[in-house]
Amino acid sequence: MTDKVLYIHKPFLILLILTLIPFSAQAAIDTYDTPNDGGNSITVTWGGEVIAQSRDKFTSLDIQRQKVAESAGWETAAVLPVTDSVFVDDSVKDNIPYKYRIVFSAPEGEALIFESEPVKSSPQFFNTKRLNVLIGVIICCVILFYYIYESRKGKKFYLRPIGGLQAIDDAVGRATEMGKPILYSAGRGKMQRVATIASMNVLSSVATKTAEYNTPLIFPNSEPVVAAVAQEVVYEAYLKAGHPDRYNPDDVFYLTDSQFGYAAAVDGIMVRRKPATNLFIGTFEAESLILAETGNSIGAIQIAGTDSTIQLAFFIVACDYFLIGEEYFAASGYLSKDPMVLGSLKGQDWLKIIVGGAIILGAVLETAGIGFFSKLFGIG
Amino acid sequence: MDISTTIAAILTLAIYSFLYRDNPVYKTAEHILLGVSVGYFVVITISNTIIPKLIIPLFVDGELIYIIPALLGIAMLLRVTKQFSHISRIPLALIIGVGAGIAIPAYMQAHLIAQMKATMLPLSNISNIVIIIAVLSVLVYFFFSRKHEGAFGVTAKAGIYFLMIFFGSTFGYTVMARISLLIGRIQFLLGDWLGIIR
Numbered sequence: 276m277t278d279k280v281l282y283i284h285k286p287f288l289i290l291l292i293l294t295l296i297p298f299s300a301q302a303a304i305d306t307y308d309t310p311n312d313g314g315n316s317i318t319v320t321w322g323g324e325v326i327a328q329s330r331d332k333f334t335s336l337d338i339q340r341q342k343v344a345e346s347a348g349w350e351t352a353a354v355l356p357v358t359d360s361v362f363v364d365d366s367v368k369d370n371i372p373y374k375y376r377i378v379f380s381a382p383e384g385e386a387l388i389f390e391s392e393p394v395k396s397s398p399q400f401f402n403t404k405r406l407n408v409l410i411g412v413i414i415c416c417v418i419l420f421y422y423i424y425e426s427r428k429g430k431k432f433y434l435r436p437i438g439g440l441q442a443i444d445d446a447v448g449r450a451t452e453m454g455k456p457i458l459y460s461a462g463r464g465k466m467q468r469v470a471t472i473a474s475m476n477v478l479s480s481v482a483t484k485t486a487e488y489n490t491p492l493i494f495p496n497s498e499p500v501v502a503a504v505a506q507e508v509v510y511e512a513y514l515k516a517g518h519p520d521r522y523n524p525d526d527v528f529y530l531t532d533s534q535f536g537y538a539a540a541v542d543g544i545m546v547r548r549k550p551a552t553n554l555f556i557g558t559f560e561a562e563s564l565i566l567a568e569t570g571n572s573i574g575a576i577q578i579a580g581t582d583s584t585i586q587l588a589f590f591i592v593a594c595d596y597f598l599i600g601e602e603y604f605a606a607s608g609y610l611s612k613d614p615m616v617l618g619s620l621k622g623q624d625w626l627k628i629i630v631g632g633a634i635i636l637g638a639v640l641e642t643a644g645i646g647f648f649s650k651l652f653g654i655g
Numbered sequence: 656m657d658i659s660t661t662i663a664a665i666l667t668l669a670i671y672s673f674l675y676r677d678n679p680v681y682k683t684a685e686h687i688l689l690g691v692s693v694g695y696f697v698v699i700t701i702s703n704t705i706i707p708k709l710i711i712p713l714f715v716d717g718e719l720i721y722i723i724p725a726l727l728g729i730a731m732l733l734r735v736t737k738q739f740s741h742i743s744r745i746p747l748a749l750i751i752g753v754g755a756g757i758a759i760p761a762y763m764q765a766h767l768i769a770q771m772k773a774t775m776l777p778l779s780n781i782s783n784i785v786i787i788i789a790v791l792s793v794l795v796y797f798f799f800s801r802k803h804e805g806a807f808g809v810t811a812k813a814g815i816y817f818l819m820i821f822f823g824s825t826f827g828y829t830v831m832a833r834i835s836l837l838i839g840r841i842q843f844l845l846g847d848w849l850g851i852i853r
Binding site: 433 | 670673676677681682684685688689691692693695696731734743744747750751753754755757758759760762763764767768769771772774775776777778779783787790791794795797798799800801802803818821822823825826829833
C-alpha cells in the first residue's frame with residue numbers, strides 16, 4: 276500500500292519523478308497478487324481523497340509497470356478511463372517483482388503520478404471461491420463409495436428397464452442375423468469429456484457382444500486420441516470374449532478432426548457398407564442429424580445417446596431408440612452388470628434426492644426473502 | 656468471379672449430389688474434404704502446438720522439463736509398431752486420468768452447483784413455479800432404482816413431458832438456424848458464383 280503522489284507539468288516529469296512527494300493519507304495505490312488464480316496476474320487498485328478530487332481535472336489514465344530487478348524503464352500496461360479504480364494485469368511473469376504507477380494526465384500537460392511498492396505474482400494451490408465444488412465432490416464420493424461398497428458385498432439393487440438399452444442387445448443380434456456390420460460413432464468429443472469416457476464404457480460392452488457373435492464393428496473417429504483409446508477398448512473386449520483373432524484394427528480408425536468432413540465420410544461409409552445397426556453414443560454437434568438421417572435412409576436400426584440436449588432433439592426424430600441425459604451415463608452399468616457401476620447408479624439416485632431437497636429448501640428460503648442458502652451455491 | 660469461388664461452388668454441388676444418391680462426384684468431394692482437412696489439421700498442430708509448445712521451450716529456451724511431454728508424444732507414436740505399441744498406453748492413461756480429473760470438478764461446477772443455484776427461485780410467479788416443478792419432475796424421471804408407478808410414476812411422466820416440450824422447442828429453433836445456413840449457401844451459389852442475385 277502506498278504512498279506517493281505528484282502534481283507536475285510534463286517538461287519536468289522525469290526530473291520530478293525522482294522527488295516524489297508522499298500523500299499517503301489522501302491517496303493510495305495498492306498492488307497485490309491476484310487471489311485464487313493460476314498465477315501470472317497482479318491486481319492494482321487505487322483510490323482516496325486526492326484521486327477522487329482530481330478525476331474531474333484529468334482526462335487520461337495510464338497504468339505503467341516496471342520490472343524492479345532489471346531497472347528497466349516504465350512500460351504502459353493499460354490506458355483506462357479516469358473513472359476506473361481497478362486494473363488486473365494478466366501479462367506478468369510469476370515470481371518477478373514489479374512496480375506499478377498510475378499516471379493521471381490532462382491535455383495542458385499537468386500530471387498526477389502514484390507509485391506502488393514492488394509486488395510479485397504467484398499461482399494459488401486452492402481457489403477458495405470454489406470450496407462448495409470441493410464439498411459437492413466429497414459428498415458425491417462418499418455416497419457413491421458407500422453404495423459401490425454395498426454392491427460389491429453382494430447387495431442387489433433394483434434398476435428399472437430403459438428401452439434404449441434393452442434395444443442394444445436386439446440391435447447386435449439383428450446385425451448378426453443379417454450378416455451386416457455395426458457402426459459405432461462417439462461423435463466429436465475429446466477423450467477428456469465425461470460423455471466420451473462414458474461412450475468408451477458402452478463401446479466395451481458392445482464390442483464384447485460383437486466379438487461373441489463375430490459381427491464386424493466399424494468405429495470411425497474424429498479424434499486421434501479417442502481412436503487410440505477405442506482401439507485398446509475394442510481389443511480388450513475381444514480378448515475378454517475369448518476371440519482376439521476376430522479383432523480387426525482397421526475397423527477402428529481415425530478420419531479427420533473436421534466436423535463436416537467427418538460427417539461426409541461417415542455418411543459415405545454408411546451407404547457403402549450398409550450397417551444393420553448404427554450406435555451414436557457420445558458428444559455430437561451439428562452433424563447429428565446428417566448422420567442419423569443417412570442411417571435412417573439405409574434402413575439401419577439406430578440407437579443414440581448424447582449429453583448434448585440440443586442434438587438429442589434430432590436423434591429423437593431420426594433414431595429408433597434414444598438415451599436421454601443420465602440414461603446415457605447409466606448405460607455402461609446396465610450393459611455390463613458391473614456391481615461397481617450398478618452401486619454408483621443407486622448412489623446417484625440418492626444424490627438426486629439431495630439435489631431436489633436443496634432446490635426446494637432454497638426456493639422456500641428465497642420466497643421468504645432469505646438468500647444465504649442460495650449464496651452457498653455461488654461460484655467465483 | 657475467381658477460380659476459388661468456382662471450385663467452392665462445384666464442391667458444394669458435389670456434396671449436395673448425395674441428396675440424390677451416393678455417386679462418384681460425391682465420393683470425389685468427400686475424399687478431397689477429408690484429405691484437405693487432415694492436412695490442414697496436421698499443419699495447425701505443428702505450427703500451433705509442436706513448435707511453440709515443445710520445440711521452442713525445449714531447444715531454444717532450454718527448459719528441460721519439456722522432455723517429459725516429448726517422450727510421452729514419442730510413446731504415443733509407438734502405436735504403429737507391433738513390438739512397442741503397449742507403451743502408448745502410458746500417455747493414453749495420463750490423458751484420460753488428467754482429463755477426467757479436470758473435467759469432473761468443472762462438470763460439478765457448471766452442470767450441478769450453478770444449475771442448482773439458478774433453480775432456487777422465489778415462488779413468487781407462475782414462471783418460477785413451473786421451472787421448479789419441471790426440474791423436480793425431470794429429476795424424478797431419472798430415478799433408476801425405483802419403479803415408475805403411482806404418484807412417483809405420474810411425476811416421472813410429467814418429467815418426460817417437460818423434456819419433450821424442451822426437445823420440441825430446441826428442434827424448431829435449431830431447424831431455423833440450419834435453414835439460415837442453407838439460405839447462406841444458396842446466396843453463395845446464386846450471388847457470389849453465378850451473380851444472379853445481389
